[in-house]
Amino acid sequence: MFSLKRKTTGEALFDIANNLVMLCICFITLYPIWYVLINAFNDGNDAMLGGIYWWPRMFTLKNFDAVFASPGIMTAMGITVAKTVLGVLVHVFFTAMVAYALSRKGLIGGKLYILLGTITLFFNGGLIPTFLLNRDLHLLDNFLVYIIPVMFSFFDLIIFMTFFREIPEGLEEAARIDGANDWSIFLRVVLPVSMPVIATIALFHGVYQWNDYFAGIIYINNPDLQPIQTYLFRVVAQSSSNQMMVALQGSSVTKTVTSQSIKLATMVVTTLPIVFVYPFLQRYFVKGMMIGSIKG
Structure with a gap:
């Protein structure tokens, strides 16, 4: 027979406090990613007004159209x-x-x-x-x-x-x-x-x-050999998004996108592929790390 040990008041309070702390850490970690994602799917001109915290206010895919239409x-x-x-x-x-x-x-x-x-x-x-x-x-x-x-x-x-x-x-x-x-x-x-x-x-x-x-x-100096992360670095750090806006002048997407929305959409495009791959390798990753840390 197994007896169920009841938690003391101190243990119960510790579990509650521990869960609250972990929830706060998860929120602090994940919310910036969520903020980038919802603003990438929001109309660029509308996003400049602020006030977007949880869901896109004016959903659009024009930002991503602009990203994939940009040269290079x-x-x-x-x-x-x-x-x-x-x-x-x-x-x-x-x-x-x-x-x-x-x-x-x-x-x-x-x-x-x-x-x-x-x-x-x-x-x-x-x-x-x-x-x-x-x-x-x-x-x-x-x-x-x-x-x-x-x-x-x-x-x-x-x-x-x-x-x-x-x-x-x-x-x-x-x-x-x-x-x-x-x-x-x-x-x-x-x-x-x-x-x-x-x-x-x-x-x-x-x-x-x-x-x-x-x-x-x-x-690398040849632009045809630069990887996507270097491309993103130049978009974010060197204001290449302004050049992208110039390159897109005359197209329909320029009416709804801004340089900031292009930056956010580019971040999403460059990040999501590796995020999707990770879950398929996670179980092997944990097992392999346990082998390297416990055995030997």
């Missing part, structure tokens, strides 16, 4: 999708490959490699040496500048390595008896059973690639 945004979106997909594939494969090698016992110099990699978690060359290195590698105004410099992360390697060390050695031994070499074991045995940690790292790096605007500012 679809090219920037394509660059972002391409660098996110390719960047995730290269990063996950290369980092997993190195992590698998370092997780195996008997690797010559393995402890030295881990020590050198750990140092990189705390120190780096800085922006100017990194820029000069990428210049000497002919990566300026090159799409590969989004891929090659971040194809490996020692932090992600630690998560991979912790997971690989928990894989039963019997799986590898059975594969070797069947004549498999190291590459076959890695590709056909290790990677298929590592989907939770692969999804975790893919989510980490995918969010980074999607949100990264700094590389486009520092290394």
Whole structure:
């Protein structure tokens, strides 16, 4: 028989206070996103009057028509999708490959490699040496500048390595008896059973690639190679929305949109895709993080 323990008055009050605090934190976190969303769907001229807090007062899609009609945004979106997909594939494969090698016992110099990699978690060359290195590698105004410099992360390697060390050695031994070499074991045995940690790292790096605007500012001068986040940065920080308004002069959308409404609509367009992807990877993300934090 199980007995239900009644909460004391102090425990009940603590639960109520705790729930209220968490609700306040959720509201403070989510309301700015909601505010941007409702104003992006509101008439630009009407939004300038203020007073819009919970729902669009004059619902319209003209702001988004203006965003997608602006020159360069679809090219920037394509660059972002391409660098996110390719960047995730290269990063996950290369980092997993190195992590698998370092997780195996008997690797010559393995402890030295881990020590050198750990140092990189705390120190780096800085922006100017990194820029000069990428210049000497002919990566300026090159799409590969989004891929090659971040194809490996020692932090992600630690998560991979912790997971690989928990894989039963019997799986590898059975594969070797069947004549498999190291590459076959890695590709056909290790990677298929590592989907939770692969999804975790893919989510980490995918969010980074999607949100990264700094590389486009520092290394890219060609507007046809700038990602959507760099495009958004120029809209918000450099008043490119005014240029967009000029480019849209004469079209029907200019009567209902403003530079501010275009900025808000652009934020929504650049944010929603990665927000929609996250729920599908969340369960793998939580499982992979638990593996990296509890085991090992």
